[in-house]
Amino acid sequence: MADADHFDKLKQAIIDQDEDAVLAAVDAALADGIGAKTVIDQGLLPGLNVIGQQFEDEEIFLPELMQAALAFQAAMTVLEPKIKEEGAGADKKGIVVLGTVKGDLHSIGKNILKLLYETSGFEVYDLGIDVDLFSFINKAKEVNADIIAMSALLTTTLVGQRDVIDALKDAGERDKYKVLIGGGATTKEWADTIGADGWAATAYEAVTISTKLVS
Amino acid sequence: MIDLIEVFDRAETGPLTSETDYYMKRFVPKLTEVIGRHGVKWDKQTIINTDDALTDAVFEAAVDLIAEAGAYCPETNRVMQFTREEIEIANRECPTSATFGEGRERKTMYGRRPDTTDDRPWVHVGGGIYTTDEQVYVDTVEKMASYNIVDSVSVPSILHLRGKDARVRSPQEILAATKTVRLAREGIRRSGRAGMPIINGISAASQPASMFAASYPDFGLRPSDGFLIDFLSEMVVGYEALQKVAFYNSISANIGSTSTPLFGGYAGGAEGVAVQATAYMIMGNLIFRGSYHYNAPLHSKLHLSSTKPLIWAIAMSNAAIGRNMQYPMVNLPYLGGGSGTKQYHYEMACYMLAVVTSGGNVFSGHPAMAVQPDSLVPDDHKFHAEMGLAAAKLTRAEAEPIAQKLFPLFGDKLKDPDKGLTFQEVYDMQTKRIKNAEYQKVMDDVREELAGMGLEVPVS
Numbered sequence: 209m210a211d212a213d214h215f216d217k218l219k220q221a222i223i224d225q226d227e228d229a230v231l232a233a234v235d236a237a238l239a240d241g242i243g244a245k246t247v248i249d250q251g252l253l254p255g256l257n258v259i260g261q262q263f264e265d266e267e268i269f270l271p272e273l274m275q276a277a278l279a280f281q282a283a284m285t286v287l288e289p290k291i292k293e294e295g296a297g298a299d300k301k302g303i304v305v306l307g308t309v310k311g312d313l314h315s316i317g318k319n320i321l322k323l324l325y326e327t328s329g330f331e332v333y334d335l336g337i338d339v340d341l342f343s344f345i346n347k348a349k350e351v352n353a354d355i356i357a358m359s360a361l362l363t364t365t366l367v368g369q370r371d372v373i374d375a376l377k378d379a380g381e382r383d384k385y386k387v388l389i390g391g392g393a394t395t396k397e398w399a400d401t402i403g404a405d406g407w408a409a410t411a412y413e414a415v416t417i418s419t420k421l422v423s
Numbered sequence: 424m425i426d427l428i429e430v431f432d433r434a435e436t437g438p439l440t441s442e443t444d445y446y447m448k449r450f451v452p453k454l455t456e457v458i459g460r461h462g463v464k465w466d467k468q469t470i471i472n473t474d475d476a477l478t479d480a481v482f483e484a485a486v487d488l489i490a491e492a493g494a495y496c497p498e499t500n501r502v503m504q505f506t507r508e509e510i511e512i513a514n515r516e517c518p519t520s521a522t523f524g525e526g527r528e529r530k531t532m533y534g535r536r537p538d539t540t541d542d543r544p545w546v547h548v549g550g551g552i553y554t555t556d557e558q559v560y561v562d563t564v565e566k567m568a569s570y571n572i573v574d575s576v577s578v579p580s581i582l583h584l585r586g587k588d589a590r591v592r593s594p595q596e597i598l599a600a601t602k603t604v605r606l607a608r609e610g611i612r613r614s615g616r617a618g619m620p621i622i623n624g625i626s627a628a629s630q631p632a633s634m635f636a637a638s639y640p641d642f643g644l645r646p647s648d649g650f651l652i653d654f655l656s657e658m659v660v661g662y663e664a665l666q667k668v669a670f671y672n673s674i675s676a677n678i679g680s681t682s683t684p685l686f687g688g689y690a691g692g693a694e695g696v697a698v699q700a701t702a703y704m705i706m707g708n709l710i711f712r713g714s715y716h717y718n719a720p721l722h723s724k725l726h727l728s729s730t731k732p733l734i735w736a737i738a739m740s741n742a743a744i745g746r747n748m749q750y751p752m753v754n755l756p757y758l759g760g761g762s763g764t765k766q767y768h769y770e771m772a773c774y775m776l777a778v779v780t781s782g783g784n785v786f787s788g789h790p791a792m793a794v795q796p797d798s799l800v801p802d803d804h805k806f807h808a809e810m811g812l813a814a815a816k817l818t819r820a821e822a823e824p825i826a827q828k829l830f831p832l833f834g835d836k837l838k839d840p841d842k843g844l845t846f847q848e849v850y851d852m853q854t855k856r857i858k859n860a861e862y863q864k865v866m867d868d869v870r871e872e873l874a875g876m877g878l879e880v881p882v883s
Contacts, residue, residue, distance in 0.1 A: 269691040270723075271451040278447070311591030311629075313663075315442075316656045316688045320723070363553060363582060364591035364629045392726060410724045 211250075214242055218251025223258050225275035227282050234283050244290035249299065252280055256327040263324070264412045270320055277323045300331045302354035302422035305347045307335035308391070309368030314361040317391060321357065321411040328415045341371045348385055354422045357414065359391040366393050370402040377403075386421040390414055424513045425505075427672060430710055431665060433503040434496035445495045445502065446689055450658055453492040457484040458694050465693040465735055470826040471777045472739050473819045475746065478537070482743040485701035486510055494706060497655075498662040505709065513709040519749040521677055521714035523575055523647055528618030530574050532715055534749030535782045537742040538818040544779060546811065547753050548804035549577035550789040551626035555796045557581065557606060559846050562855055564610025566801035568619050572808050572883045575649070577623035578607035579799050591629050600628040600637040608643030622649030622679060622715075622753075631666045638674070646676035652711050653681035654703060657689040660710055668711050677714040680707025686733050687723035693732035696720050700740035704750055716744075718783070719755035725837055727791040728757040729770040731830060738777035742819075745782025754778045757791035759836065761843020762800040763862045766833045768807075768869040772878065773829040775810045776822040785811030790843055797845040802857060805883065806866055810873070813880045821877075828876050 214237040221229035230252075237247045259276045262268045304325055308318050315337050325332045333351055335343055339358075348356050356376075358369045369389045376382040386405040389398070399407030405421060408414035440449070457463075461480040472478060489510055493502040519534040532545035548567050554560045560581050567576050582588045582599045589595035603626055611619050624644050628634040638644050652667045654660060671678050682703035684690050690699040700720050707713040720737050721728055728737060737754055744750050756774045760766030771788040779785060787807035790798050814822060844862060851858040870880050 266687065266692070269695075270688050271447075271455075271691055274447060274451075313655055313661065316685055316723070320688070362591060362629050363580070364589060364596060364627075367588070367590050412724075 209236070209240060211242060214240060215251045215254070218247060219255035219258070222252055222255025222276055222279060225272055225279055227279040230279040230283050231286065234286055238290065243294055244287040245294065248287060252283055253329060256280060260324060260327055260412070270316075273320070273323050273327070277326055280327065299329065301329045301419060303331045303333070303351055304355045304357055304418065305333045305335065305344055305351065305353045306357045307339035307344060308337040308359045308361075309365050309372070310338060310340055311368060312360050312362055312365035313337050314359070314391075317361070317411065318359045321359070321390070321414050324411050324415045325418070328419070330418065341368065341375050344372050345375060345379070345381070353385055355386045355388055355418055357388045357390070357418070360389070360394060361392040363393045366398060369394070369404070373402050373404065388414060388418060388421070424516045425509050427668070427712060431669070433505070434499050434501060434660065434665065437493060437501040437504050439500055440502060441500065442495065442497060449492045449502065450689060453488055454690065454695055454698065457487040457491070458698060460484070460487065463694045463698060465732060469823070470731060470734050470738070470773065470830060471780060471819045471823040472735060472742065473823065478739060478742045478746055481697050481701055481739055482747045484698045485705055485743065486514070488698060488702050489705060492658065494658045494660045494710065496660055496662070503660060503710070510705065510709060514705060514748050517708045517748045517750050518714055519751070521751050523620035523622060523649060523677060525618035525645065525647055528616050528620070529647070532574070532751045532784060534745065534751045535784065536745045536749065537782045538780065539782070540816050540818060542815070544811065544815050545574050545751070545753070545784040546572050546808045547575045547577065547622060547785060548573050548787040548808050549623070550579065550799055551577060551623055552579045552789065552794060552799040553796045554579040554581045554799070559797055560606050561610040561613065563799050563801060563846055564607050565613040566855060567804055568611045568614035568616050570805045570808070570883070572805070572812065575620045575622045576611070578603065578621055578626055580626040581606065582627055589627070596628070596630065597633050597636045600625050600633040601639075601642050603627040604637045604642045604644050620648045622677070624648050624650045631663050631670070634667060635670055638676075646674050649677040649679045649715065651679045651681045651717055652713070653683070654706070657684060657699060664711070672712050678711055679715050679717045680704070680711040680713030681717040681719065682707065683719045683721050685721055685723040686730070686736070693736045696733065697736040697739040697743070700736060701743045704740065704744045704752065705748070708748070708750055713750070715751040715753065717755055718752055719757065721757055725759070725792060726757065727759045727837065729759055729774055729833070730837060731834065734774055734777045738781040741778050741781040741783040751784065752782070753784045753786040755786060756788040758788040759792045759840035760833065761790050761795070761841055762798045762803050763844040763849060763865060764841040765865055765869055766836050766841045767803065767843060768866065769829050769832045771807045772810050772873055773826045773833070775807065775814045776817070776826045776829070776878065779811050779814040780817050780819045780822040785815070792840050795843070795845065797847060798843055800844060800846055800849050802849070802866070806870070809880050809883050810878070813878055825876050825878050
């Protein structure tokens with residue numbers, strides 16, 4: 209089978225959110241001598257790009273997005289050891305530390321963003337909900353993050369976003385990370401007021417802004 | 424019906440699972456399965472469904488979803504399971520009315536059936552919009568409560584103390600919550616209708632401690648008001664919600680079970696939201712022991728509820744419950760256009776035509792995408808209540824062609840809605856009369872346009 213046919217199969221299997229088909233296509237591509245990194249770059253990621261666009265266009269929804277991400281993750285468990293063997297590093301757009309701020313228990317928007325980040329080539333560390341400000345900062349230090357992304361749905365929890373930025377300033381580390389905020393209670397004005405680097409109204413927009421922030 | 428302590432125990436005894444597994448191995452596959460099993464399908468054109476067989480299919484799918492997927496308690500990582508028989512018994516024993524208020528203002532909200540044209544639905548107005556100034560807050564509540572057609576109000580929120588906003592879980596949040604209640608009751612008293620119920624209590628409280636504190640009778644709330652308890656995200660029943668259930672049942676207060684299924688979230692599209700919204704109402708009775716339901720489906724990206732598939736889904740859930748349980752319902756319309764704009768009024772008319780003819784009670788709109796502080800403008804809400812009462816005289820079949828005429832007037836603007844006005848921009852702050860002639864003209868023009876489409880909206 210020609211390489212292009214393998215890439216088409218990989219891409220289509222991701223678009224179909226079919227984990228078994230993804231794994232079979234990965235095995236077939238590797239068996240024909242295609243490198244693991246090439247499998248990702250030319251087969252899986254183009255499929256994920258289609259999935260991301262379909263999600264944005266409301267042709268598919270969160271369950272399908274999650275299914276595609278799970279299929280991709282299954283493929284990565286096979287491909288990551290191969291990439292190490294090949295001595296190549298997997299390309300990633302950037303490293304993101306993500307969470308919903310202290311006192312806020314809402315997760316769906318944050319979960320959507322996590323999936324879109326992953327399917328767009330970012331490495332994501334999801335700290336979950338009700339995240340303490342120092343957990344954001346310590347994790348960002350630990351993984352050498354490019355971006356700290358914080359969600360807040362409630363008006364009473366907005367201040368948690370400001371706290372993280374203030375703590376970064378106090379520690380003299382504000383310039384180390386780009387800070388992106390979003391969530392139902394946030395606005396562009398709020399982002400400007402607290403000195404965030406970006407504000408996104410939707411998860412898709414957050415990925416677009418993040419890509420610009422790290423480029 | 425299983426008792427409340429047994430309900431709480433289900434959060435301690437159900438199968439253990441992670442949240443991701445709950446969604447990916449239980450909820451999502453089951454939702455897809457029950458939608459297919461019962462043939463739930465939106466044709467992408469209809470706004471107000473009139474097919475009763477499809478309506479009942481949505482209801483059956485919702486019952487199956489609860490019986491087969493259960494709810495999820497994140498604190499215990501357990502699935503709260505209920506048998507089909509337990510759900511059906513709860514449905515049979517569901518309240519079909521809820522009584523609110525005191526004295527002359529003590530009235531009853533009823534669960535309505537679709538196509539009922541000879542009743543007078545409950546009229547609820549207002550919303551929890553952030554307010555910057557105490558005087559504006561009291562004036563807003565006073566004006567809303569003073570409209571004779573209004574039966575209950577949702578009051579705005581005011582979070583700041585000494586110029587600073589209260590933070591969640593802080594002592595200031597408790598003080599902000601109690602302040603909100605005191606100011607709201609004062610506004611209602613000034614309207615001359617002291618017994619009128621507040622049914623979105625407590626707008627400034629985001630945690631149980633603040634709600635319980637502000638429920639202390641001296642601050643002005645009573646069990647005959649309504650207290651909202653919400654599902655955190657799809658099928659999630661958290662401890663905070665169950666704490667509120669325990670408390671408000673203990674003081675025999677009216678509970679408004681509240682849900683916000685997300686279009687584009689775990690429930691997916693129109694069909695999933697219709698089934699999920701219906702399931703929430705069933706669970707609102709079964710798990711929260713609600714007296715009424717606050718149904719607030721929302722678009723996950725646009726943060727509003729006036730897209731075509733969402734209006735279809737919301738109306739469908741009202742009809743499904745109206746035909747099979749008659750649990751009293753109000754629907755919270757999150758609208759794209761800002762206060763006082765034509766877009767806002769068109770969206771409201773379309774939404775009202777859909778939900779009121781399908782069995783919902785009347786609830787005025789809430790600017791969502793274009794919301795700004797102080798944008799709860801009482802005359803908008805009076806107009807919207809009048810639209811609701813006009814819609815109540817129509818059947819779903821009569822309302823559908825009018826809704827179809829209205830949708831093109833705002834559908835393309837939902838992603839970039841018209842900005843609106845604030846209380847201060849509309850009213851003379853001394854007399855509290857409308858000072859903005861353009862605001863009044865927009866309302867008059869829309870009223871005339873609606874009449875031309877077949878929806879006569881008399882001025883009350």
